[in-house]
Amino acid sequence: MYTTQMDAARKGIVTKEMEIVAKKEQMNVLDLLELVAKGTVIVPANKNHKNLDPEGIGKGMKTKINVNLGISKDCPNIEAELEKVQVALDMKVEAIMDLSSYGKTEEFRQRVIAMSPAMIGTVPVYDAIGFYDKELSEIKSEEFLDVVEKHAQDGVDFVTIHAGINKETAEVFKRNSRLTNIVSRGGALMYAWMELNNKENPFFEHYDKLLDICEKYDLTLSLGDACRPGSINDSTDASQIKELMILGELTKRAWERNVQVMIEGPGHMAINEIEANMVIEKKLCHGAPFYVLGPLVTDVAPGYDHITSAIGGAIAASHGADFLCYVTPAEHLRLPNLEDMKEGIIASKIAAHAGDIAKNVKGAKEWDYEMSKARQQLDWERMFELAIDPAKARRYREESMPEHSDSCTMCGKMCSMRNMNKVMEGKSVNILRED
Template identity: 75%
Template sequence: MSYKTQMEAARKGIVTPQMKAVAEKENMSLDTLVERMAKGTIIIPANKNHTSLKPEGVGEGLKTKINVNLGISKDCNNFDVEMEKVNKAIEMNVEAIMDLSSFGKTREFRTELIKKSTAMIGTVPIYDAVGFYDKELKDITVEEFIKVVRTHAEDGVDFMTIHAGINKETAKRFKKNQRITNIVSRGGSLLYAWMELNDKENPFYEYYDELLDICREYDVTLSLGDACRPGSIADSTDASQVEELIVLGELTKRAWEKDVQVMVEGPGHMAINEIEANMILEKRLCHGAPFYVLGPIVTDVAPGYDHITSAIGGAIAASSGADFLCYVTPAEHLRLPNIDDMKEGIIASKIAAHAGDIAKGIPNARDWDNNMSRARQSLNWEKMFELAIDSEKPRRYRAESMPEDEDTCTMCGKMCSMRNMNKVMEGKDINILRD
């Protein structure tokens, strides 16, 4: 039997090489994986033209995945610097990279990225449209928007953020309900502006079936973008956000009718006490489709530290059902992140994802922590460094402040609880004040 998409294969009972790789990696039975893919609660974004990909699954019962954003902008358009970030992200084993390039040689960068990346690649085609055609936003035609989507699909993009939920009805709801930060999604704001300037329906909503045909042809996963995601905690869980989420749920079902894989994007900025309810709401309204969240960022007052505010929200979101976290760096809201910012964002997101996996009961998630605890108990410093999410920083900290007694650290010295309990339980003297 033949198939066009991973979802179609699952519905026909065909086990693809990508499914086998994910099942083995995730310690999930193939029967369970195939069943959930057929329902749409697990996806494997894998464009048929992305030949260097090491496939990853996203969704129900799988480890929480993380995404890294990078790409060329008008103010920072150094191809080599962005490719250095790509290399670092792959070295740090991120599962996904989104190319958000919006200026210059976007296709050259994108094709090189897809050629070398083992991680799945995502894009937001509307970012590319203005530069691709060298036209003002208002003058881009519906056909040109669709053509950019096809170009990205042909190039091998595994998933695309498409803001199809901000239709005329959603826009009416937005206008009736004032927000502090209006529409903060870059792609969403561009589409809203195009709709207003041309007095037309969102082209991605109006021509959604044509979009699905492209996704089906290349097996592109549709990442339904949240144009109305909150950009401040004051705007979270409001009428605009919920109205759009209802539309995204309807669009999810239409995509599944054509065997197109879907994930749904979510907030955004949000107070801690709203996160769990939002995860439940998305899963309910979007029929269990995987949920891809930015943050959520739990307070608005920490510019320069938003990797921390995001990791707090991301851990809660993941523990409450989010499947995919978009990293946030210390540079969020301030500038294009440099490679050090990117590394901090990756590590913060990895911590959040793993903390969520422990709470969700993902198989073997706790084993990692238990192995670290055993290494600490035995004062096996090398093993601790090997097990750390980031081995470089703890090695450096240790080397910068070596204790007199190698079994200890300079915080506690010979008063180290691990050292002394080990000795006492072996029947030895602990010798705190003498050699």
């Protein structure tokens, strides 16, 4: 018997989840077993998530993407959010995080888990205020842990826990001023709770109890970056690095209990800092998988932050990031609608695939080879089939059909593919006359 995927791997037991992941990643399952045992790959799989189609996150795996959804006080429509969930699943995302913070959060979470073969993550601290109907300062330490266990019972596969913003990290933050302070919602809530109660972060103080819950349900810890930079001005500063050092220590403690861990990362960051940040994280956190929000490479593009995020995400993935949290055009502005979500998913998928090409992930370049082959053959149906967004590609062509089907309305009979195919076959090329 085993308690977690990591425990099984260390005992030499190949689980059904590992078999599925190995097949998806085109790798030997015994090689995967070794990576899971070391903690450099995780297979988030809560024992209570019965319809899960598992994925691997980490070294040598395809870069995965996560979609954030959930109800809020200003937008509490459960059915509208569930429609987004279904569309996200149809678009083959690997993970969905339910960030609900108001209203019938339990109902929404349970319905999402029941319908989702994708991994489900949550941030339990968001749910605590509504769960207890108490102001933040009135919530007791043990109550935060009780919310985590409730989410685990429901079948959540991973939880973001801001355990690294302890008193030690908080003192570093106070001594080193920032332009945007703490922008992590969960991190800000935990920092505020600590200040209001003059107490240690409950998740840090009672970390062993948290690990008990994780071990019981095989709940993966996503160690949150409370001090992630919210502007390029604040990136790679003392607070961020101090917290990362604490997360590295917490990672080793989790591994001692066979609890799977990934580390969350920045945030906003200039392009030239991304590579170094990936190296630092992997070094300080002992090769644990890295989950990044973006990074957004500029602060001045509201309405287009899916693009600023995709630029940073591609660079991060190429240098070792394993998991990208999508960013939508609505970031910093409002709750994303269905179309925002779709744009965010596509942008993140492009970034993840670009990173996989650079990392030589098995099968990545072959996809591009097949697309180029279809273009050379002017095989439009095959191009649509291979496209990241087939519907959009097909719609664009149908909106502007050429006179000659073996070209498009950009080049017409001057199409380089068309003319090179003819020349290579020894045929004449007629631009002004019919063939």
